[in-house]
Amino acid sequence: MAEARDAVEYSLQDGVVWLAVASALTPAVRKEVMTALDRAAEDAGARAVVIQGQGAGFPAGADLAEPGTALPGPTISDLCARIEAFALPVVAALHGLVPGGGLEIALAAHYRVAHGAARLGFPEVKLGLIPGAGGTQRVPRMIGAGAALDMMLGGAMIPVGRPPARGLVDVVVEGDLRAGTEAFVAALLAEGKGPRRSSEMRQGFADAVGYQQEVARRRSSLAQQPELAPREIVAAVEAAMLLPFEAGLAFESDAYETCLGSDQSRALRGVFLAERRAPRFGVPATVPLPDLKRVTVLGGGPLAAQIVFAALNAGLGVNWGTRDPVRLRSGVPQVRDAFRQRVARGGLTEAQVQERMALLRVGDSAEMTGESDMILHAARGQGNVPAPHDVVRAVAFPGRVEALGLRFAQPVYSARLIEVISGPSVTPEQLAAALALARALGKVAVRVRSTGKSLGGRLMVACQRAADALVDAGQDPYEIDRAFRDWGWSRPPFQSRDQIGLNDFAEQPRAEGAQNWSALLVEQGRTGRAAGKGVYDWSSDPGHPGEDAALRALVEGVRAPAAPMPHDLIRKLVLGAMANEGLRMLSSGMAVRSSDIDLVSVLALDLPRWRGGPMHLAGVMGLLSVRRALEGFDHPDRAFWTPEPQFAEQIKNGGGFDDLTG
Structure with missing residues (x-):
C-alpha cells in the first residue's frame, strides 16, 4: 500500500520498501527522504529499500541557485552518509538522466539497477565545481582513476550501457525497470546479501602504480589550463587513494568550497543560468510552439549555405530556393563538402550523410515556399517571393527588421547562438516560431528588441x-x-x-x-x-x-x-x-x-x-x-x-x- 508523504512516496511490498522521490533534491525533499529512511529502519516488515525517481529521471542534485546559500535541512552529503550506513541493503533504481548530486545519492546506495536508456554524469565541472557529496571518493574506488577522471573532467551525460558509466551499475534492464529491480532485489535477498558499501570498495585501486600514473598524466595536461575545478578534481581523485575515506570526504568538501567561492564558478554558473533564462520570450501560454518539420531558406550566398547545412544536420527538411540557379549549383556541393568533413572527423557516417542530404529540395525561390513551416530570408532580393500568408517569415541577413529577424552567430554550423530580433510589428506567433527553430537546431535563442541591430x-x-x-x-x-x-x-x-x-x-x-x-x-x-x-x-x-x-x-x-x-x-x-x-x-x-x-x-x-x-x-x-x-x-x-x-x-x-x- 502506497502512502503519499508530499515529495516522497513510501510503500512496502514483499519486504521491500519503495521510496519514490521527487525530481529535485531540494532541502525539503531531502528532509522527507531522511524521514522515510528512519521509518524504513523501524518498519518490522522491511528487508530492503529501493530508491527511485517519480518523474522523468532519478532525483537530481540541488538546484543551481542553492550553492553558497545557507539553507536548512540535511545536505546531499548527509543523505549519502545515511544511505550508505543503512543497516538494510539499499538499491537505487535509475532511469532518465542521473546527474551530479543525484548520481552521488545512487553511488551511496549499496547496489544500482539502471534502465538501458539512463544516462549518468557529473556536469559540475561545467559550473566550475567538483562533485561535493562523495563522488570524487566513491567513483575511483569503483572504476579507477582514468575512468573516474573521464567522467568528471568531461562533464558529459554518458549512456549507462557504455564505459565508464557501465562500471557504476550492477544490472542494466532493457524492459520494465520496476520488474527488473524487483527481480534483482529478490535474488539479493534470496542469497542473503546485505549492504555493500562503496566506501569500502578497493577494485579501483588494484593497479596502484597505474592509478598514480593516470593522476600524474591528467595533472600535467591541465597544468597550463586556467580553470580551477579540473585541477581540484584531479587532486580529489588522487586523495581517494592516499587518504582514508572520511579524510577524503573532508578533502573533497574543502576543494568544493574553494571552487564554489571562486570567480570562475560564479561566472560559469551565471552563464548557465543565462542560457536557461534567455528563451523566456514572454510568449503567451495560449500560443503553442509550432512543430517544425521543414523550413525554406531563400538566397544562395554563404549565409544561406550555412543555415541549410545546420538545418539538415539537425534533421529538418529544407527547401532551398534562389533566383539564380548558378548559386545552387555551387552551394549544394558546399553543403555536401561540409558533411564530408564531418565524416572525415568521425562525427557522421556516410549513411547518415545520405539521410540528411535526402531531406534537401532545391529550386527557384517561388517554387520552394510551399509545404514549408517557416521561411528564412538569407539574402536580399527575396522579400517579394510569394508564400502562404500564414507561414512565418524571418529576415536572417543584416538589415532593417519590421517583424521578425534572426541573427545567427558565426559560424552557423557550430555556434550555439541565435539572436531573435523583435521588430515593431512582431507577433507572438512569430516569436514562438523563432523559439521553435532555435530548439530544433539545438541553439540558444536570445530576444532582442530592435529594428535590425543585434546585441552581439x-x-x-x-x-x-x-x-x-x-x-x-x-x-x-x-x-x-x-x-x-x-x-x-x-x-x-x-x-x-x-x-x-x-x-x-x-x-x-x-x-x-x-x-x-x-x-x-x-x-x-x-x-x-x-x-x-x-x-x-x-x-x-x-x-x-x-x-x-x-x-x-x-x-x-x-x-x-x-x-x-x-x-x-x-x-x-x-x-x-x-x-x-x-x-x-x-x-x-x-x-x-x-x-x-x-x-x-x-x-x-x-x-x-x-x-x-x-x-x-x-x-x-x-x-x-x-x-x-x-x-x-x-x-x-x-x-x-x-x-x-x-x-x-x-x-x-x-x-x-x-x-x-x-
Missing part, C-alpha cells in the same frame, strides 16, 4: 571603438591583444577584427579627434585575414597571425607612442566600455536582461565562459573602480566613455549589473 553587433562595435581609443592614447595594438590573450580570451579585439574583416568596422563613426584605425588600414589594402594583412600579418600562416613592424610604423606615423598601460587597466577600460554599452541597450529596452548581454558576449564574441560577460565582469572588477577608469580616461570621444547613470545607482545600492532588466 553593438558589443563588438563598442569593443572595437574602445580598442581604437586605446591606440589613439598611444597603446600598441599587439599589447592590447596580449593583455586579453594572457587573460584567456582567444579572440582578442584586433585579432577578431582581422578575422571578421575590417571593411565594416571602417564605416563606423568616430568622434572628432578620434581615429578609426580600420579605415586607415583599409586605405592601405590591409582589410584583414582574407587579404593576408590587417592589423596582423597573416600571409605566412593563416592560422597563426604574426606581428608586423610595418603596422607599427604606420600607426606611429599618425600618433606618438605612450608608456604602456598595465594589462589590468587595458582590460578594465575595454570591458568597462562594453558594460557601459550594455547599460545603454538595457535602458533603451533593446536588451531584455543583463544576463542576455553576457550570454551573447560568451557565445558570439567568445569571451571565456569561465570569466563571464562584461556585465558580470564589471561587478568582479568593482563598479566604482570601473567607473573611475572610464571617467579618468582622457579621450575626445567623451559621449562614448562617460559612464551611464546606472553605474551610480548600483554603486549606491551596493549591487552589480548581473540582474538588471530592460
Whole structure:
C-alpha cells in the first residue's frame, strides 16, 4: 500500500520498501527522504529499500541557485552518509538522466539497477565545481582513476550501457525497470546479501602504480589550463587513494568550497543560468510552439549555405530556393563538402550523410515556399517571393527588421547562438516560431528588441571603438591583444577584427579627434585575414597571425607612442566600455536582461565562459573602480566613455549589473 508523504512516496511490498522521490533534491525533499529512511529502519516488515525517481529521471542534485546559500535541512552529503550506513541493503533504481548530486545519492546506495536508456554524469565541472557529496571518493574506488577522471573532467551525460558509466551499475534492464529491480532485489535477498558499501570498495585501486600514473598524466595536461575545478578534481581523485575515506570526504568538501567561492564558478554558473533564462520570450501560454518539420531558406550566398547545412544536420527538411540557379549549383556541393568533413572527423557516417542530404529540395525561390513551416530570408532580393500568408517569415541577413529577424552567430554550423530580433510589428506567433527553430537546431535563442541591430553587433562595435581609443592614447595594438590573450580570451579585439574583416568596422563613426584605425588600414589594402594583412600579418600562416613592424610604423606615423598601460587597466577600460554599452541597450529596452548581454558576449564574441560577460565582469572588477577608469580616461570621444547613470545607482545600492532588466 502506497502512502503519499508530499515529495516522497513510501510503500512496502514483499519486504521491500519503495521510496519514490521527487525530481529535485531540494532541502525539503531531502528532509522527507531522511524521514522515510528512519521509518524504513523501524518498519518490522522491511528487508530492503529501493530508491527511485517519480518523474522523468532519478532525483537530481540541488538546484543551481542553492550553492553558497545557507539553507536548512540535511545536505546531499548527509543523505549519502545515511544511505550508505543503512543497516538494510539499499538499491537505487535509475532511469532518465542521473546527474551530479543525484548520481552521488545512487553511488551511496549499496547496489544500482539502471534502465538501458539512463544516462549518468557529473556536469559540475561545467559550473566550475567538483562533485561535493562523495563522488570524487566513491567513483575511483569503483572504476579507477582514468575512468573516474573521464567522467568528471568531461562533464558529459554518458549512456549507462557504455564505459565508464557501465562500471557504476550492477544490472542494466532493457524492459520494465520496476520488474527488473524487483527481480534483482529478490535474488539479493534470496542469497542473503546485505549492504555493500562503496566506501569500502578497493577494485579501483588494484593497479596502484597505474592509478598514480593516470593522476600524474591528467595533472600535467591541465597544468597550463586556467580553470580551477579540473585541477581540484584531479587532486580529489588522487586523495581517494592516499587518504582514508572520511579524510577524503573532508578533502573533497574543502576543494568544493574553494571552487564554489571562486570567480570562475560564479561566472560559469551565471552563464548557465543565462542560457536557461534567455528563451523566456514572454510568449503567451495560449500560443503553442509550432512543430517544425521543414523550413525554406531563400538566397544562395554563404549565409544561406550555412543555415541549410545546420538545418539538415539537425534533421529538418529544407527547401532551398534562389533566383539564380548558378548559386545552387555551387552551394549544394558546399553543403555536401561540409558533411564530408564531418565524416572525415568521425562525427557522421556516410549513411547518415545520405539521410540528411535526402531531406534537401532545391529550386527557384517561388517554387520552394510551399509545404514549408517557416521561411528564412538569407539574402536580399527575396522579400517579394510569394508564400502562404500564414507561414512565418524571418529576415536572417543584416538589415532593417519590421517583424521578425534572426541573427545567427558565426559560424552557423557550430555556434550555439541565435539572436531573435523583435521588430515593431512582431507577433507572438512569430516569436514562438523563432523559439521553435532555435530548439530544433539545438541553439540558444536570445530576444532582442530592435529594428535590425543585434546585441552581439553593438558589443563588438563598442569593443572595437574602445580598442581604437586605446591606440589613439598611444597603446600598441599587439599589447592590447596580449593583455586579453594572457587573460584567456582567444579572440582578442584586433585579432577578431582581422578575422571578421575590417571593411565594416571602417564605416563606423568616430568622434572628432578620434581615429578609426580600420579605415586607415583599409586605405592601405590591409582589410584583414582574407587579404593576408590587417592589423596582423597573416600571409605566412593563416592560422597563426604574426606581428608586423610595418603596422607599427604606420600607426606611429599618425600618433606618438605612450608608456604602456598595465594589462589590468587595458582590460578594465575595454570591458568597462562594453558594460557601459550594455547599460545603454538595457535602458533603451533593446536588451531584455543583463544576463542576455553576457550570454551573447560568451557565445558570439567568445569571451571565456569561465570569466563571464562584461556585465558580470564589471561587478568582479568593482563598479566604482570601473567607473573611475572610464571617467579618468582622457579621450575626445567623451559621449562614448562617460559612464551611464546606472553605474551610480548600483554603486549606491551596493549591487552589480548581473540582474538588471530592460
